Amino acid sequence: TKSAPSNFIKNVVIEDKKAGRVDTVITRFPPEPNGYLHIGHAKSICLNFDLADDFGGKTNLRFDDTNPVKEDTEYVESIKEDVRWLGYEWDGLFYASDYFEEMYNRAVLLIQKGQAYVCDLSAEEIRESRGTLTEPGKESPYRNRSVEENLDLFERMRKGEFKDGEKVLRAKIDMASPNINMRDPVLYRISHATHHNTGDKWCIYPMYDYAHPLSDAIEGVTHSICTLEFEDHRPLYDWAIRECEMEHVSRQYEFARLNLTNTVMSKRFLKQLVDEKIVDGWDDPRMPTISGLRRRGYTPEAIRSFAREIGVAKAYSVVDSKMLEHFIREDLKLKAPRTMAVLRPLKVVITNYPEEQVEMLDAEINPENPEMGIRQIPFSREIYIEQDDFMENPPSKYFRLFPGNEVRLKNAYFIKCHDVVKDEQGNVVEIHCTYDPETKSGSGFNARKVKGTIHWIDASQGIPAEFRLYEPLILDEQQEEGKSFLECINPNSLEVLFGFVEPNMKEVQPQEKFQFFRHGYFNVDPKLTSDGRLIFNHIVSLKSSFQL
Ligand code: ATP
Ligand code: MG
Numbered sequence: 001t002k003s004a005p006s007n008f009i010k011n012v013v014i015e016d017k018k019a020g021r022v023d024t025v026i027t028r029f030p031p032e033p034n035g036y037l038h039i040g041h042a043k044s045i046c047l048n049f050d051l052a053d054d055f056g057g058k059t060n061l062r063f064d065d066t067n068p069v070k071e072d073t074e075y076v077e078s079i080k081e082d083v084r085w086l087g088y089e090w091d092g093l094f095y096a097s098d099y100f101e102e103m104y105n106r107a108v109l110l111i112q113k114g115q116a117y118v119c120d121l122s123a124e125e126i127r128e129s130r131g132t133l134t135e136p137g138k139e140s141p142y143r144n145r146s147v148e149e150n151l152d153l154f155e156r157m158r159k160g161e162f163k164d165g166e167k168v169l170r171a172k173i174d175m176a177s178p179n180i181n182m183r184d185p186v187l188y189r190i191s192h193a194t195h196h197n198t199g200d201k202w203c204i205y206p207m208y209d210y211a212h213p214l215s216d217a218i219e220g221v222t223h224s225i226c227t228l229e230f231e232d233h234r235p236l237y238d239w240a241i242r243e244c245e246m247e248h249v250s251r252q253y254e255f256a257r258l259n260l261t262n263t264v265m266s267k268r269f270l271k272q273l274v275d276e277k278i279v280d281g282w283d284d285p286r287m288p289t290i291s292g293l294r295r296r297g298y299t300p301e302a303i304r305s306f307a308r309e310i311g312v313a314k315a316y317s318v319v320d321s322k323m324l325e326h327f328i329r330e331d332l333k334l335k336a337p338r339t340m341a342v343l344r345p346l347k348v349v350i351t352n353y354p355e356e357q358v359e360m361l362d363a364e365i366n367p368e369n370p371e372m373g374i375r376q377i378p379f380s381r382e383i384y385i386e387q388d389d390f391m392e393n394p395p396s397k398y399f400r401l402f403p404g405n406e407v408r409l410k411n412a413y414f415i416k417c418h419d420v421v422k423d424e425q426g427n428v429v430e431i432h433c434t435y436d437p438e439t440k441s442g443s444g445f446n447a448r449k450v451k452g453t454i455h456w457i458d459a460s461q462g463i464p465a466e467f468r469l470y471e472p473l474i475l476d477e478q479q480e481e482g483k484s485f486l487e488c489i490n491p492n493s494l495e496v497l498f499g500f501v502e503p504n505m506k507e508v509q510p511q512e513k514f515q516f517f518r519h520g521y522f523n524v525d526p527k528l529t530s531d532g533r534l535i536f537n538h539i540v541s542l543k544s545s546f547q548l
């Protein structure tokens, strides 16, 4: 794999190596298994795996599973699949829950050292007594319990003698600290819930700010990379490793999370879209999830190139979604076979073409990559074209088909329209043309030129297909007006069309990608395609105003 571009975290590693502070670089990707991974996670995956890879180090996949109520093995499995699909293989596969016993023992150590206490205040009372940026917090009336009493209560918390919320274990640090995270943060809470990994073994669970540094230290992680919101938590991260007397000292570094235009990235909102059936599951092609992007037709290569291009910065920013599209277009340009598809069919009868005759025409599979060879497409008396490639009363500069005008059929002949058939309401239902046998594609005909080239599908042999076109799921304009999440959802994000593809598409496989002439890139939907039903997801259009 290509080495990752330089960034500030890479520079930190170079310095650490130079100064002899670090030998083997160990990073980790630590998702909470409470949802499917999204493109923001992809940025973190690429960053962690590429960084270790560049220095011959290791990367663990660690499930940060300290919140039993929201976590599920379905998410664990999807996360493993998505990381592998992106092209990465982890060294160790771990669960924070594997360390619960050790974390518990270290918490006992904190109590013994007088650095943690059991507190009976409610979550609400703790929040209120924490103070504000300008006002110090108030000490809990339970703060000065004896070590013996704390040890006894903590053990009874573990045994299940108390109800959810009745007690917590808190660090005893400093209620006047300018950093609110250091004002006696909660280390353990009670939750009588079944955990996806540890079942009913535990009813007390460590908080993220306690579990994360300890997990990192247990695994010998050297560079623990997280998003910017955790910058203020770093003193607590360091405190936990130091006061728990961990043998290995991990260090935390923060970078700016990825935000994309017209996209929600928080799992909470993505889950809401799934639960309320606004989308067809976590892998709906409109979702910014890895599984959604895969089903839409994105490739791992495109996502990795995107992640490398956006880089790693300390400053908050919003990346234009068009940049992600740029990379899939680039990746598919030479790989995807080109073919024709009619998405909104209009029947054309070629009145001077012999009935019953079918001829096979040659067409290049990818003119930009001639090695892909030639395909054959049938042509006969009846074909389909796009509805909007015909106008009965066209404006000037319309060079496609209209009565009296001649156009080129891609890979075939020139045709000229001489008649229009309408239904009782006056809608055009069929058009009649003549073709000129002299103008066959590849024959070198140049006696006259036409301005328009349109695509088509043979009506006798074309295969019916369904096409799914997408618009962004989220409307940024609505967001800017301060509307609620549900009000920002684009009601027109999916359009389903029924048309035809070339007969040589009979054997296509789920996830095969094509460039449809003039329409852009499409992917064979892996979920809904079945015998007798062929569905293509629009990945991206052919052109964009976006410049890298
Ligand atoms: P969400 O808010 O979407 O639930 P999260 O941070 O709670 O995200 P985790 O499962 O805890 O989700 O994330 C695993 C890792 O991925 C973390 O190290 C986190 O920093 C990183 N990550 C999450 N979202 C982004 C993002 N948008 N950009 C970059 N990294 C991210
Ligand atoms: Mg998290």
Ligand code: MG
Pocket (backbone or CB within 6 Å): 032, 267
């Ligand atoms: Mg989260």
